[in-house]
Amino acid sequence: MKNLLIACSLLLAVFATAQTSTKTNSAQVPMVLTTFDTIKLQAPDTLGGKPLMQAISRRKTDRSFDSRNLSLKHLSEILWVANGVNRAKGKRTVPSAMGLYPLQTYAVLANGIYLYNPLKQQLEPVIKGDFRNLAGTQNFVEVAPLNLLFIAKARNANDNFQSAIMDSGYCGQNVYLYCASEGLRTVVRASAKDAELLKVMNLGSNYKFILAQTVGY
Incomplete structure (x- = not known):
């Protein structure tokens, strides 16, 4: 009986290690986008990451990045923490006065610009091409x-x-804390080549650029 218990314990330990390894590997595999289509994002791992106080203690701004692509896991969770749905009736991960949620979140990737759909947890294509140079004035x-x-x-x-404007601060801080938890780099910016961006994205004069945030390694 004792040997059976030991064997079961070892099997459980191996299984737990395998599960942890799978989660770790999924965060390390960079995305490769070969087409410009809707990107189905993953559901967030709400049991992952560092404790809140550790993440806050590690929150910082970085202005140096390399070109490594994010994993689908990281991209999915970044968008979810920024402005995703976390409970019934479309309620979000960030607060909004009177529940207006006036912000739209766009992801500028190497292959194009996408609009984040928080209700479907997916990125929807807006325009194909590398427009990252319009997302800010810094190199x-x-x-x-x-x-x-x-x-x-x-x-x-x-x-x-x-x-x-107020809501953008909540979104940005959520991304900061997620990056601190996951070992990613980020910087929030109030500047972009916004007139050119809005024109490229075919957004009219009733749209306004509020904030940009760069994320990477």
Whole structure:
């Protein structure tokens, strides 16, 4: 009986190690985008990552990036923490005054610009091509694999975008904490070549660029 218990314990340990290894490997495998189509994102691993206080203690800004692509796991979870749905009725991972959620989140990747659909947890293609140079004025935006754009659509002619500006801070901080937890680099920026971006994305004068955030290694 004792030997049987030992054998079962060893099997459980091997299984747990294999599961951990699988999770680790999925975070390390870079994405390879060969087509410009809808990207089905993974569900977030809500049991993963470092404890909150550790992540806060490691939160920092980086302005140096290399060109390694993110894994699908990291890309999926970055978008989810930024502006994803985490409970019923489409409620998000970030707060929003009066539940307006005025921000749209775009992902600028090497092969094109995508719009994040939080209800379906997917990236939807907007325009094909490498437009990372428009995501900011710093050289690193062209090197890093991901630039997030937080863009708002005016609710009416008198919209001053105050709610969107506040919401962008929540989104950015969530991404900062996730990057601290996962060993990624990030920097939030209030500047981009926004007029050119909006034109390329075919967004009219009722849209406003609010914030950008670069993420990578």
